Amino acid sequence: MGFLNGLLRGLGFEGEKKEKPQKQKEEKLSSAYQNAGLEVDLSTIKSEPKIFTPINQQDVQNLVDILKTGEAITIDLKNFSDNEYIRALDFLSGAIYVLDGKIKKIAEKTFFFCPNLK
Secondary structure (H helix, E strand, O other): OOHHHHHHHHHHOOOOOOHHHHHHHHHHHHHHOOOOOOOOOHHHHHOOOOEEOOOOHHHHHHHHHHHHOOOOOEOOOOOOOHHHHHHHHHHHHHHHHHHHOEEEEEEEEEEEEEEEOO
């Protein structure tokens, strides 16, 4: 591997590695981790959190529409097979990430989703 790396470097495919400022990166991470705990002021929630039990992926997409309105919801994915469960949880996790929200696992396949309430 050493010869191949040297050859690639000689051809200009592997430039010098620039060091990223660690301090800025650490500051971003520390602020992200400070907010990682689910600390929600329930007085800011628009309505009482609702519990939903979707039966297909279309239902999960509809639940994301509810999250986009700023409502906190609890989702029970007990009706999903293991593959569907993982797919739905991935989709919901991506949506809540974009909404800068939080996820809290309540039971085996039950999660509380709270979008950013700022």
